[in-house]
Every structure is written in structure tokens, then in C-alpha cells.
Amino acid sequence: MTTPSRLPSPYDSGGGSNLADILERVLDKGIVIAGDIRINLLDIELLTIKLRLIVASVDKAKEMGIDWWESDPSLSTGARHRELSEENENLRRRLAELEAAPEATKERRDPG
Structure with a gap:
């Protein structure tokens, strides 16, 4: 009788605390994600989209003036x-x- 090999699960109990630590750190410090999307046709700019995303706790956002x-x-x-x-x-x-x-x-x- 053979037992199937067990692969590590991403849902093990140890992963939850890491995710919680990361989330706590991000909300405490804040993180900014910025990006621009430009669509040009023959050097003529047709569309520009500017994306700005700030992830922070309410307290941190108020501290930053938001x-x-x-x-x-x-x-x-x-x-x-x-x-x-x-x-x-x-x-x-x-x-x-x-x-x-x-x-x-x-x-x-x-x-x-």
C-alpha cells in the first residue's frame, strides 16, 4: 500500500500569521501603487489613464492629510x-x- 505524497498547502495555519503581519505592516506604514497607461496611435496620444492607489489605515491616512x-x-x-x-x-x-x-x-x- 502506497501513500500519496503530500504537497505543502498554501492554507496551512502558519501562513495566516504571516499574512496578518504583512497586512498589519501595510496598514501601519501605508503603501502607494502608481501606474500610467497610455494608448498612442502613430505618435498621437489617444488615451491616458493615471492610476494611484493608497492602502493605509484610517489613522495613517489622516496623518498624511487624507x-x-x-x-x-x-x-x-x-x-x-x-x-x-x-x-x-x-x-x-x-x-x-x-x-x-x-x-x-x-x-x-x-x-x-
Whole structure:
């Protein structure tokens, strides 16, 4: 009776800690991947795509000055609340202007 030879599995328990260590290091330090794709035809540039990818933890991104998600209404409830408050204030101001307009027109026509 022969036993099949056993090949090393990439899913052994030892590989998980290595992956976790790498992920922790990348999120702690951050990593930038950049690349450009250019399509030319007879020395005429038809298309240029610039790719920039930053992988970092939220804390590291804030440390680098990147915090765009805090002001994006689709990603932040605080930003959505601010956007709604500004819209509400603009509508109230516009309504006050519209309500004041007929009174000013009436005063001009009937001074007295």
C-alpha cells in the first residue's frame, strides 16, 4: 500500500500569521501603487489613464492629510447632516425672500 505524497498547502495555519503581519505592516506604514497607461496611435496620444492607489489605515491616512471620506455625504452621516442643514438654511432664506417680495411690491403700488 502506497501513500500519496503530500504537497505543502498554501492554507496551512502558519501562513495566516504571516499574512496578518504583512497586512498589519501595510496598514501601519501605508503603501502607494502608481501606474500610467497610455494608448498612442502613430505618435498621437489617444488615451491616458493615471492610476494611484493608497492602502493605509484610517489613522495613517489622516496623518498624511487624507480625509475625503469625512466630507462625502454618501460615506459620512455627519457630512450628510451638514449638507441637509445647509440645504434647509438655503430653503428658509429663499422662502423668506419670496414672502417678503409681495409685500415690497404692494408697498410700491400702494404707498399709503
